[in-house]
Amino acid sequence: MRTLYDFHGGIHPPENKLPSTTSPIATLPLAPLLHVSMAQHTGNPARPCVAPGDRVERGTLIGRPDGTLSAAVHAPASGTVVSVGPVVQPHPSGLCELTVTLETDGQDRRAAPTPLTDWASRSEDEVRAFLASMGVVGQGGGVFPSHLKLNARALETLVVNGAECEPYITCDDRLMRERAGRIVEGALIAGTLTGAREIVVGIEDNKPEALAAMQAAARGTRMEVVAIPTKYPSGGAKQLIRILTGKKIPHGVRSTAMGVQCFNVGTLYSLAQAVLEGEPVVSRIVTLTGSVARPLNADVPLGTPIDWLMQAVGRTADSDGVLMGGPMMGSRLPALEAGIVKATNCLIATSPALFPPPPLSMPCIRCGDCANACPAELQPMDLYWFARARQFDKARAWQLFDCIECGACNSVCPSAIPLVDYYRFAKSEIWAEEREKQAADRARARHEQRLARIEHEKALKAERLAQKSAAAKAVAEAVATSTTDPGKPPASVPVDSAKKAAIEAAMARAAARKAEAAQTQSGVSAEASANPLPPATPVTAMDPAKKAAIEAAMARAAARKAEAAQTQSGVSAEASANPATPVTAMDPAKKAAIEAAMARAAARRAATEQKESR
Structure with missing residues (x-):
């Protein structure tokens, strides 16, 4: 038995x-x-x-x-x-x-x-x-x-x-x-x-x-x-x-x-x-x-x-x-x-005969009948208050989910409160909150993954930029070496084929610029031989391009000096031809303007004389 x-x-x-x-x-x-x-x-x-x-x-x-x-x-x-x-x-x-x-x-x-x-x-x-x-x-x-x-x-x-x-x-x-x-x-x-x-x-x-x-x-x-x-x-x-x-x-x-x-x-x-x-x-x-x-x-x-x-x-x-x-x-x-x-x-x-409409519910009198009838040994009246006040955390703490929704509490409630409906409502709200929390957790995880991906991409980009910068620096150093010492081959730079091609293209452009500078230098030297300049300060050995620039500047300075001398002589001659005109003191600006005019006149005169001598 x-x-x-x-x-x-x-x-x-x-x-x-x-x-x-x-x-x-x-x-x-x-x-x-x-x-x-x-x-x-x-x-x-x-x-x-x-x-x-x-x-x-x-x-x-x-x-x-x-x-x-x-x-x-x-x-x-x-x-x-x-x-x-x-x-x-x-x-x-x-x-x-x-x-x-x-x-x-x-x-x-x-x-x-x-x-x-x-x-x-x-x-x-x-x-x-x-x-x-x-x-x-x-x-x-x-x-x-x-x-x-x-x-x-x-x-x-x-x-x-x-x-x-x-x-x-x-x-x-x-x-x-x-x-x-x-x-x-x-x-x-x-x-x-x-x-x-x-x-x-x-x-x-x-x-x-x-x-x-x-x-x-x-x-x-x-x-x-x-x-x-x-x-x-x-x-x-x-x-x-x-x-x-x-x-x-x-x-x-x-x-x-x-x-x-x-x-x-x-x-x-x-x-x-x-x-x-x-x-x-x-x-x-x-x-x-x-x-x-x-x-x-x-x-x-x-x-x-x-x-x-x-x-x-x-x-x-x-x-x-x-x-x-x-x-x-x-x-x-x-x-x-x-x-x-x-x-x-x-x-x-x-039908109304079998299932008449339920009476209107009245306030809970806390009689305890629902607790006595509950087969899960819960406190239905407390769960009711928690659900009604939307205190779902407390309802869960009081084992809401142990409720099997049998309806025994509904049957014995003298206030005709639909207790099970409140429990179902509380459960559905808790489930909805959990779904929202899970959705928020998934969204946060996706956001964190996105931020991590962005940081990773930034790190990769910084690394690529650093590699490009190092390659450009190596190219510059190689070009500088080949320019200053043409007989010395450029230092080898451990680079991949793309970088090597870039270096070779840069060296080719540097060689072209060097040839152009040499050609310009030869032209300037020929012009200097045809038009000898007054003796000047000796020029020490230097870079051909720099030397050519200095010589061109000296030529322009000599031309300006000659023009000023010719202008001065022309003014002096004009003053000798008109002695009655008294020269009174004048302000520096006016004097400078006159001197400039005289220099222009002297230059024109010198040019004319040079033409006639030919």
């Missing part, structure tokens, strides 16, 4: 399960259009691998996994791909996701199955990769890819969740009643892959038929099927682990760290179907209940529009909406044209 434990809190809401459990799992007519979402699991959406116009069969791969945290998606029926694009999803946000829309042909042609019957002789990695390719994910609500949950090693206990504690939902109940053998086979496969020492199935005692069917199917195996007390939310993973093993999973710790892993019965059924029959996940059991004429459970192809299902079971005229999930944790859908996904376990047609 297994010892059972209790968890903190919990409530006993009205069950409302009987109407949908009176008939076996049904098969409904196939919808003409199926909207198969690529985002049917936690992680990256699958990548479509079909295009409009493609013909597909039931089980044909239409979406490949995108990375490790992803799973494949397959065609739920045979038909033709109509479109690949965004379609509204069964989510309270009403947002769209990439979706493959199929037009069914009603023939139900199936692709050739690919079972893994020799799975026991395959490596664990091969089996997990096979499950990812078959689209096996958790069907208890989290839709986490199952191949990743099977990564656990040497577990002490594999917990099989058959509690199904939420009101109205009965899909797992009917599945255990009718297909218990396949669930047991899936549990044994999972137990082998994880190396679990024991496998324990927990079923609430309000499901006697399911309990009996599972016990009969597990007889002779190492599985133990246990009836647990009916209390909401005993179907929560941490709560069920606590009941069956006595282990309390602390905040921030995964159950696998304590040697326990939990799988839903629907997940294990899909796992067995994939491995033993080669059947990918293309349908699931869905509870259709509430304000409908025929409440039941049906095996529904994925992508079937919700409004089509509601019409098939006779949604009543007073129904004012549809709730996906149970009344405690479910959400009202804004668009009924969306197709069901792997997480769709229940659809409830709501």
Whole structure:
């Protein structure tokens, strides 16, 4: 006899399960259009691998996994791909996701199955990769890819969740009643892959038929099927682990760290179907209940529009909406044209009679009823105040993310405060802040990389400029050496071919300038021989170009001196010819002007005499 434990809190809401459990799992007519979402699991959406116009069969791969945290998606029926694009999803946000829309042909042609019957002789990695390719994910609500949950090693206990504690939902109940053998086979496969020492199935005692069917199917195996007390939310993973093993999973710790892993019965059924029959996940059991004429459970192809299902079971005229999930944790859908996904376990047609409008909320009186009912042992009233005041850091410090949003606090609050809505709001704001912080961190990293790149480019540019400067200096030195000492070859400069070519071009220009200077010097020397100058200060040996410049300057000075002498003699002659004109004292400026005029006159006179002498 297994010892059972209790968890903190919990409530006993009205069950409302009987109407949908009176008939076996049904098969409904196939919808003409199926909207198969690529985002049917936690992680990256699958990548479509079909295009409009493609013909597909039931089980044909239409979406490949995108990375490790992803799973494949397959065609739920045979038909033709109509479109690949965004379609509204069964989510309270009403947002769209990439979706493959199929037009069914009603023939139900199936692709050739690919079972893994020799799975026991395959490596664990091969089996997990096979499950990812078959689209096996958790069907208890989290839709986490199952191949990743099977990564656990040497577990002490594999917990099989058959509690199904939420009101109205009965899909797992009917599945255990009718297909218990396949669930047991899936549990044994999972137990082998994880190396679990024991496998324990927990079923609430309000499901006697399911309990009996599972016990009969597990007889002779190492599985133990246990009836647990009916209390909401005993179907929560941490709560069920606590009941069956006595282990309390602390905040921030995964159950696998304590040697326990939990799988839903629907997940294990899909796992067995994939491995033993080669059947990918293309349908699931869905509870259709509430304000409908025929409440039941049906095996529904994925992508079937919700409004089509509601019409098939006779949604009543007073129904004012549809709730996906149970009344405690479910959400009202804004668009009924969306197709069901792997997480769709229940659809409830709501009406004012079944779900009357909630009363107006009043101020919190801090009665503590919510804390007494919380299965996660939180302080809901404090989390409410933190969320309302937008003090998200404090809400996180008080383990906001341990809240499983079960709604137990909502049910017992005498002030009718929608506490879970505040918690969801706070979580979404924290996630948004984290996304913004991550974006800012990425932007800062990009900016720092840009600055580093700019500094690197500046350093490279400075290095190139330094090399060019050194090369130019070497060229200048080589040119100077060749100019001052023509007989000495220029000093060799260790440069590359481009620099060597530049040096040679500079030397060629220097040689040209030298030749031009020599030619000019020879012309000046010839002119000096034809027009001998008065003796001057001897010129010492110097650079030919400099010597030529000095000689040219001396020639110009001699010419100016001769012109001044001629001007002076002309003025003196003019004064002798006109002796009556008295020369009075004058200011220096006027005297200088007169002397200049006289010098010009003397120059003209000398030029005339020279002409006549010739």
